[in-house]
Amino acid sequence: MKFNLKALILLSLVTLPSFFHVASAENTPEEARSFQEFLTYPHVEKGLSAIANHDYGRAVAEFKQARSWSTERPETALYLANAYNLDGQYQNAVEVLEAQLIYTPKNATVISALGNNRKAYDLQLLEKGRALENNISELQTYLADNKPFFFDAYDEHGWVDLLAKAFAKEPERILSFTPHFATNQAYQDQIVLEAALTSGNQVFASAYIKELASKLNKDPQLVEFLSYQLAKDGGTAQAIQILMQAYPFVDASPQLQKKLVLRLATMIEQNPKLVSTTELGILAKPMNSFDLRGIQANLFAALKNCSVVRSLLSDFSIPHSETEWRLLGQCYQVNQPGLAEYAYQKAMAMNPNIVNTRAYAYQAFAVKNYSQSLSAWRSMDIKEMSNQDLESAALTAISAQEPQYALDYLAQLDQRSAPKDALYWWLEAQLELKEYPSIAAEDLKKAIALAPTVAYYTQLASIQQELNQTTEATSSLEAALKLDPSNTNTQASLAYAYYQNGQMVQARTLFLSANQAQPDDSRAIKQLAYTDQKLGLNEEALKYTELAIDDYHLQAPDDLTAENQNQLFGLQRMHEDLTRRWTFSVDATGGNQVTTVPNSGQPGLTSRSYSQAEAAYRLGDPAIDDGKTFSAYSRVFAGSGTLNTALPLYAPMAAAGFRWKPIGSQNINLAVEEQTPLDHVAGNQTQAMLRASASFLNSGAYSDDWHPTGPGWVAQNLYLDAAHYMTSGLTSLTSDYRISYHDKIVIGQTIEPYTHLQLNTLNNQVNHDLRVGLGVRWNYWSGNTQYNAYPSKVYIGLEAQHAFTTYLNEKNVIFLSLGGRW
Structure with missing residues (x-):
């Protein structure tokens, strides 16, 4: 930074005659002052003349000489510092002014000049470094040899940028410089971690984050800054590590704490493999507000960890939100479906929107509460229902024995010209089943053509048997068994069809397979007894007959239905006849x-x-x-x-x-x-x-x-x-x-x-x-x-x-x- 030369000369000429008189304020004895004036005046005059001639080196020499005769006066320090400034020797200017502050610490002119020269010196160092940006090796040497103390945060930020460029593959060398502005300290932490990530040095990044632990725990704003920047630049794993390092952010304001917890939960939800079981255990501990526990519950619901969700939301003395009731519904679905229905019902009561109503309808159906499920479906605007919703509602209506509503939902699908999938044709089959079994069979064939399932084939076989189409029924069951060869119910049904058709050898093979899969299935045991009797395998028939009889005797006599008693007597009669x-x-x-x-x-x-x-x-x-x-x-x-x-x-x-x-x-x-x-x-x-x-x-x-x-x-x-x-x-x-x-x-x-x-x-x-x-x-x-x-x-x-x-x-x-x- 250059001073205004004309103004400085003019000022000097005006003030020079009285210069040394003004200095009397410094309490210098009169004779000493007179002598200093005598010694310094010629050098000051020559120095000002040299400046006027742009001979800054001569000016520096003259002002140094003047300074040597008057070492404590601010005027000589200001002249010399200005000469250094004009000659680009900002560091020397700074040193002179800093030395002068020892004698006149409150001199405003000196303080101002010092600040300007410091700024100039910072810029000089920064510009020298920027001039070396295209020569990384020289830049590295320059940065290693210079450790400036910046008095301006912006300039210090620029120095950190140079370090980032010079040591992009050596993040530890970026740390050779220590910024003293807090914003630049955070920025240095950021670029060190980014450099480690860019160079693939994951080990260093992880270790450095651990070194930051105490700082992170005390500075939630730093946590927010670093985690955001790292996540934005692809360092999700390191962002999660930083957030986990400072979790649960107890020193943050409630708003910032919620922001950080939500950020951490979102990152983990999207990248569940980046956290360990131990860290999940830490995250599973309930936080100190129901808002934060709600975020925790959402996270563990996304991770399919329902035991934690239930634990986090187990305090029913605190009112749950609609979302939390929905989460509980999701987590109770498998093991406690009745409670899931209750939770979805609570969510729907708080907000009967289509999302909550749909969830309740599906869950009520799952627990076979068909009437309530149908009521939920009927409460929905049919125009807002998806095609899948309409099919599910029709299925519910059929299960609730309200076929007229099923007809309405299927009619709506027809009006939409929706594609007729397998479920649609299956639903049509159920509506035709009682009065028009032949049409129902055709509908099931259409369903099978689109998506063959064991259930579709099995029902088709049942209709065909009712229509005395025994060969076709057997073929349908054979097709069902091909889809799921281990399905014991299909094995038993096909075996019974073979039995009815007189194909006893095939029937026995399937009954044996079903019995091996489910040894306690009394139906397969009884049918094996009958089949072996038909095949003349009397010893085997006796074995299975006794097993079947034993199964009946495990029940209390009063618990046996009339059909059970008749079947038991039939088996005993067969056993008696075989022996x-x-x-x-x-x-x-x-x-x-x-x-x-x-x-x-x-x-x-x-x-x-x-x-x-x-x-x-x-x-x-x-x-x-x-x-x-x-x-x-x-x-x-x-x-x-x-x-x-x-x-x-x-x-x-x-x-x-x-x-x-x-x-x-x-x-x-x-x-x-x-x-x-x-x-x-x-x-x-x-x-x-x-x-x-x-x-x-x-x-x-x-x-x-x-x-x-x-x-x-x-x-x-x-x-x-x-x-x-x-x-x-x-x-x-x-x-x-x-x-x-x-x-x-x-x-x-x-x-x-x-x-x-x-x-x-x-x-x-x-x-x-x-x-x-x-x-x-x-x-x-x-x-x-x-x-x-x-x-x-x-x-x-x-x-x-x-x-x-x-x-x-x-x-x-x-x-x-x-x-x-x-």
Whole structure:
């Protein structure tokens, strides 16, 4: 900075004569002053003349000489400093003026001149450095050799800029200079960190931030400045480190603290991998205001850490904001969906906007509160609902059994000409399902074409089964299983379809797979029992039957439904049948007149009384193959003979033969036997008999077997019998339809009133015998175990008959019957 030369000369000429007189204020003795004036005056005059001639070097020499004779006077210091200034020697000017301040510390002129020269010296250093900017090595040497103390913050900032340029790859050397202005100290911290980042020196950056810890903790403004600048320049990791270093910013004002917490939360939310588990633990500790806890909760909600969110917002004594209730709703969704619904409801109550209402509608649907979910959907302006919202609302309406609203939402989609996705067609299928299953099936096929899912295929298969499209249903289930081969429900459904189609091997494979995946699934266990029974794998069938029975017995008897009890009894009956080899039976009748004896050992027999005892043994291995059996049997039977007695003890005969049940699902028996008389009564002879018999209409609910549920049951049976005697040529045909009601007395006992219509024909009789019977029986079942249904049954009955037409002498008869099976 140059002084005004003309003004300075003029000032000197005017003031020079009195110059030394003015100095008397400095309390210099009069003689000494006079002598100093004598010595310095010539040099001052020569120095001013040299300045006028622009000979600044000569001026400096003269003023130095004058200064040597008057070392304490401010005037000589000002002349010399000005000469140095004019000659560009600002540092020397500064040194002279600083020395003068020791003697005259309050001299305003000296202070002003010192400030101007300091500024000039700072600028001189700065300009020298800037002149070297294109030669980094020289600039580095220059900066290393000079450590100026700047009195102007702007100039000091410029020096720091030079350091940043010179040591861009050596951030530690930037620290060789220490700024004394606070703004430049913060700026130096910034450029040091930026240089470290630019040069890839992450280790140094991290270490330097740690060194700044105490400063950061005391200066939240510095934290704000550095974190902002670093984040802006791509140093997000370092910005987070700085913020974490000063967290929780207790020395900051509430506004700045909230700003810094929000900045930190936002950075972490966007860069979650930049913080450690330990740091997250620090951030999880509740802060001292609900505003800050709300920011924390938002952060951890974004990080999917709901346990922390719940902890931060667990103090319900403090009113929660709408956003916080929504966050709680999000965090309760998985483990506590009911509380999630409550939280969303609170948010909606505070602000029933579309965001909160939508969230509540979805959550209410998730907890199957379909009516409230539908109410929420209906409260929304349909024009503001997205296409997805409309589909979800339609789904809710169908779930709430309010199909008319579903129709409205789907109609709105149609009005918008919205693309019809898979869910749309599935929803259409649900609306058509009851009345138009064929149309529903077509809708599901459209859904599958767009987005095949296991659920779509499974429902399509169910409709196809309802439409008796068994092949198509099986194909649909096969397609579903291809989508998810490990889906045990699909495996079981397809296995059942195979079972229904008679594809037992395929069914068993899938049932086994489902059972391996879910060993406790009772449905798969039961179906394995049935399937193995169908395949004749009796040992396996027994194993699964026992497992299924055990599963029922784990439940309290009172907890078993009627269906459960019937299924349990069916399994026990199957178990008993699979383990049976021997069957023993006894039958006997005795009446007041001769009558026909249906289902007797001698078809076509007419007798007043009759009795027989039989033992049958199932041959083969297995003894029973899917209901098919082949048995050897032997029996003894007798009747009233020629004595016409009510005691069936006469004309006894022995018979032995084979009985074949060729169809497992039908009670049809074919037999061949040889009958041999035991008393050799005249007329009796050994003969062979061929026989076919069958029972129909007596399965399931109408069987004579014990029924575990209800007070009783209706039973019926159509019995058909055809027999031919090879020796005599006699042929007998019998048809008997019987219907009864079993009235339970106690468990295992019934009183059974019944009636039946019976037709008998013989090829040696012209007429046939048609009669009706009315009677009552007492039945008693016994011998059941945990796994076996009643293997034994005995009965005693009384019956009256009337023949409409007959080849016998009497039309009316009363007789007693009894029998048993073991």
